[in-house]
Amino acid sequence: MPNEQLHITIIQPDIVWEDKTANLQQYEKMLAGITGPKRVVALPEMFSTGFSMAPERLAEPMDGTSVKWMADMAVRHRCILTGSLIIEEEGKYFNRMLWVQPDGHIGFYDKRHLFAYADEEKHYTRGEKRLIVSVNGWRINLLVCYDLRFPVWARSQGDEYDVLLYVANWPEPRSLAWKTLLQARAIENQCYVVGVNRVGTDGKGFNYVGESSVFGPLGETIWQQAVTVACHTITLDKEHLRKTRTKLPFLNDADKFLLL
Secondary structure (H helix, E strand, C coil): CCCCEEEEEEEECECCCCCHHHHHHHHHHHHHCCCCCCCEEECCCCCCCCCCCCHHHHCECCCCHHHHHHHHHHHHHCCEEEEEEEEEECCEEEEEEEEECCCCCEEEEECCCCCHHHCHHHHCCCCCCCCEEEECCEEEEEEEHHHHHCHHHHCCCCCCCCEEEEECCCCHHHHHHHHHHHHHHHHHHCCEEEEECCEEECCCCCEEEEEEEEECCCCCEEEEEECCCEEEEEEEEHHHHHHHHHHCCHHHHCCCCCCC
C-alpha cells in the first residue's frame, strides 16, 4: 500500500581521505544515533574514500567489504542505505551509487557524467542507464554529483518519479551552483530534490561546506545544513506533491524526447 510520507535521513560527514575503516566506523556510530523513523539513509558520493582518482588502489568488487557493510547496516537498522562507492567490475572502474535494501536486494546506478575537470573520465567508466527505484509507492531517481549540471538526464517525462536524489562531493568554490541547480531541478520537474554532500577538506586540499539540501516541488527550501557534520531526517509528503502537480500541471506541456 502506498505511503503518503517518506522519511529520508541525510548523513553529511567529514570524510577521512582514502581511509575506508575510519569512514565506515564513523557512519556506523551515526546510524546508531538516529532516533525516530528512518526508511532511506543517504550517504554522499564515494563515501568510504572521498573523491579519489586512485581506483586501482581503492576499488572493491560488488562482494567487497564496503558493500557487505552496507548490507549489514540495512538489515541491522531495517532501512534502505544508499550512496556511491568505487567499484571494480570486469576490469573497469565505476563511480557506483548503490541502493541496498534490508531484504538483500541491491540496485545500482553508475555515474553518467564523469567530471573531466578532475580527470574522472580517465579513471572511470561512465554509466549508460538511469535507475528509478521504488519504496512504499515513492519513485526515486538516483543521480551522482556532476549529473546535476545536465538537466536533460534528470528531466521528467511526466510523473515517472517523485524524488531526485543526488549524492555528491561538491566543493565550496562552486557551492552557489550546487544550491541553485538543486532548486532548479525541483522547479522544472515539480518534484522533491534531495542533495547529499560532505564537509571538511580532502586529501587534495579541496574544501567542502556541505550545504546538503532538500527542496520541494515549488522550489521551496525544506532543509539545508552548511559547514558542520550532520545527520538529519526529513519527511516528504506525497499529498503536497500531488496538489502541486494538479494545480500547476506544467509537466503536461513539456517537450517530449527520448533518452538513448
